[in-house]
Structure formats: C-alpha cells, structure tokens
Amino acid sequence: MQEKIQWHTLDTADQVAEAVCQRILAAAEEAISEHGSFKLVLAGGSTPEKVYRLLSKADADWGKWFIYYGDERCLSEEHKDRNSVMATRVFLAQVAIPESQIFTMPAEFGPKLAAEFYQQIVADALPFDMVLLGMGEDGHTASLFPGHQHNLDELTHAVYNSPKPPAERVSLSAKALSNTQQLIFIITGAGKKEAVLQWRSGQDLPVATIKPTAPIDIYMDKDAEPG
Template sequence: MSLNAQTRWHTFQSQEEINQAALHRILAAADAAIAKYGNFLIVLAGGSTPKAVYQLLAKADADWANWHVYHNDDRCLPVDHVERNSKMARDAWLSHVAIPEHQIHDIPAELGNVDGAKAYAQTLAGVRTFDLVILGLGEDGHTASLFPGHVVNNTADAVPVYHSPKPPADRITISQDRLNNTHEVMFLVTGAGKQEAVDQWRAGVAIPATLIQPPQGVDVYCFGVQLA
C-alpha cells in the first residue's frame, strides 16, 4: 500500500475544532481499549497543540484508573524544568485526574540520555502494543525526537538522542519501531510554519514523520495549513 493510502488527512477550521476532535478521538480510543484489554496505553507528545488537548482532558470524565501514560520523547533537563514534556503533561492534565501514579511513566531524562534511555527501555519491556500514539510535526519534518539527517536507532524501545538540532542537544526518544507498534497514531499539526513539512510529506519526501507507519496507518489532524 502506498504511503498516502496509509496516511489519512483531516482538516479543521479552528483551533477549538481540532482540539475537540482530538479529545473525542482519545476518549473513544480509551473506551475501546479498556473494553477489549482492560486498560488503555497512550503515548503523549509535547508541544502547544497537545497541551491544549490535555487541558481539555483534565476536565473530562474517563475511567482514569485503567489509563497507562507514556511519553514519545523528552529533553535531558531537570524534572521540574519548564521545557520537560512530562512536567507540561502533569501540569496541564495528569495532576488533575485520578490516574494512579505508578501508571504514569515519565521518561527519566534527568539521568542523561544514555542511562535514561536504558531505564525507559526497561519500563517498556513487556508492555503490549500501544493503543494510541500522539505525535507532533516539527517545521523540519521531525517527530518525537527523530530528526532529519540522524541515523534511526532501533536497538531498543527507548534510545538516546545526541546533537539535537533543537536545544537541548541531549534527548531520549521512543524508537521508530516501538512507536510503530501501536493500534492508532494521531498527528496534531497546527500553524502555517508547518506548511513546508506537510507539503514534503504529501509529496512523498522521506521526512522523519513518514517513518511512523504502523499497520493501520496514521491520521493527521491539521489546522492552519493548506492541503494542496
């Protein structure tokens, strides 16, 4: 099957519309997974668009006791640093709902990219296929901490990132293979700054985001970009 046949594009007319669509998609995926498996495994993205969705989730009614939360990447900074994805998710959402603490799996990026990646790979060991992975898209086409020109490291479920083109240089990311081991993927793409990356993606250019192609394909939710 071709790349674009596996990539479903959805456009929205306002920030509120895309936020609500993402919210409903997440809650529906949770209900389906809990009905089927008894739990819901979600992988979070950082960034401003996911943050707005997480703030909506903080006010939602869900079977929180059966949610298990992971992160697709994080920056090697102190735990309480404002640019940590884990801190953003906790401040916006996770600290406000009744997900058991032991089911919130932050990447221990404060340990450094090598030791933190090893620790997170151990956390992911034996974890079943994810139910929903949320991803963003950088202006350079990156997703998670999979960057253009970087060798893709699939040696473990979580791997160190060196020399990130966006600071800080040291990061940890879930590997391409593990991100593809999921039932659903939802990209959240907003803002005109993402236009070039979207154009490249739709033209078949091999930007990092195109590495994420699980068997069921991906859904790209867009606002503020044109789909030619």
C-alpha cells in the same frame, strides 16, 4: 504507505484539539472494554497541551489509563520545558490516574541511562493503544530529527546534537511508536505547511518513518494546510 494516511483538516487549532480529545476518549473506552486498560503515549507541544486541558475536564475511567511519553528533553526533573512537567500540570495532576501508571522518562540522568531505563518499560507496554505525535517545521517527530542515524531495532534512542535546544534528549524509536492500535498526528500553524507538502510528496522525513499497521490519522488546522 500514502493510502493509509487519513488527513483531517479543521478550521482552527482549538477545533483540532477538540477532535483529538474526542478520539482519545473513544479509544480509551474501546481499549478498556476489550482488554481492561488504555495505554497512551503523550506528545509535547502547544496543540497537545490544548488537548490535555480538555482531557483534564473529561469523565473517563482514569484508573485504567497508563501514560507513556514519546520523547523527553534532558533537563532537571521540574524544568518547565519538560514534556512531563507540562502534561502533569495541565492534565495528569487533575485526574485520578494512579501515579504507578504514569511512566515518566528519567531524562535528568542523561540520554544514555534514560534510554536504557525506558527501553524495558516500553518493551513491557507494547503494543500501545494510542500514540500521539506532533511534527516540527523540519519534519521531525518526537525527538527523531532529519539526518540523525539510529539503530532501527531499538525501542528507545539516546539523542545527542538535537537541532533544537536542549541538545540532549530521549526518544521512542520509529519501531516503538509504530507499534500501536491507533496513531494520531496533531499538526497546527502556518510554519508546518512546507513539511506537510514534503510529507505528501513522499520525501524522506522522520515523520514518514512511523508506519503502524493501522491507518495514521492526521489532524491539522487550515493554517498548516498547503495552498
């Protein structure tokens, strides 16, 4: 698996965001020319937010974009801590992607119902064209946390007892996240150094369970690069 990971280290989080933005726009053009649509899975977090702000100012064939989410927190529909609320505010409300092509996780209904509902949406969408993911300081990605056990055949998981609040979440599975033409991890900040080191040394982290057939591209800033 290790040889299929391509590490890209840039000086700052802003440069990471710019590079990832350009990769997304190029992937969109490629997918639309090949099969008429671009299916993108969004991540939450502060650096993805920078990416989305850049995308909101870009010129793209928005009518052919389809948007999905890697995970969501089980909070009320308009709660500021939801990934969908952040993505809508800084990106989706600024561009002409049809609302019918934005597939929000109904996490306000709780983990079980939301996961069941979203499973069919994911099944209909696969394979994705591009998946964006972050990584937590504990090596988690989406809402796949260390020590949590899930049915590996599921496309979505109901998540309980998250070590980070809120405790209840919905997540795409490693199986679903791996079913993509391109996969990009966005990792910034000194707090990620230890997890990057563990990942590189082959430790059993949730990030290491994402195994697409295509190479994984990891964009990180110098702060996250182990010394």
